[in-house]
Amino acid sequence: MEEFSRVLFLMMIIISNLVAAAISGAQSFHVESWGNSRLEVEKQTVTNLQFYFHDTLSGKTPSAVRVAQAAETDKSPTLFGAVLMADDPLTETPDPKSKLVGRAQGLYGSAGQAELGLIMAFNFCFTDGTYKGSSISILGLNPALNPVREMAIVGGTGIFRLARGYAIAHTHWFDAASGDAIVGYNVTIVH
Helix, strand or coil: HHHHHHHHHHHHHHHHHHHHHHHHCEEEEEECCCCEEEEEECCCCCCEEEEEEEEEECCCCEEEEEEECCHHHHHCCCCCCCCEEEEEECCCCCCCCEEEEEEEEEEEECCCCCCCCCEEEEEEEECCCCCCCCCEEEEECCCCCCCCEEEEEEEEEEEHCCEEEEEEEEEEEEECCCCCCCEEEEEEEEC
C-alpha cells in the first residue's frame, strides 16, 4: 500500500508539472516515449455561429424517427424511455426553405420522468461556406420546454478539430400535436 501511495504521489507531481508548463504559455514540450509524443500549444480561435434546427416528426418524410422505447413509454407524460434518431436540416433562417447550411445527425432520448429532458448526442455537420466539411459534436441535457437551454460542444472535425464550447438553443416554433419544432442555435466554439 505504501508503494502504491508513492507511485500515485509521483504521478500527481508529474501531471501537475505538465499542466503548469502548458498553462504558463510554453510553446511546446516533448515527452520521450515509444511514440515520441509532442504537444504544441497554438493560438486558439473563437467562432460564433447562428442557424436553425428543423426537427420534423410528422408527415411522409420525417427527419426524426423513434427507434426504441421502454414498455411504459406511452404511459409517461414525458415519453420517458423513447429514443429518436434524427437527420435534421440546419438552415440560415427559421424559414425551412432558407439556405441549407448543414445537417444535425444523431440521437436524442427522453431522460426525465417528471419533466421533459432530452439527452442529446449530435454532430452538426456543415455543408456550406467556410465551414463546409467541418462539424461540431454536441452532448448534453436539453430541457426542451425551457425557453433557453445550454448544451456542451465536446468536439469537432475539420476547422473545428478539438473544439469545445457551448450551444444556446431557443425554441422558435413548436407544434405540440405533431412534435415538430424549429429551434434557433447560437454556438460559441473554441478551436
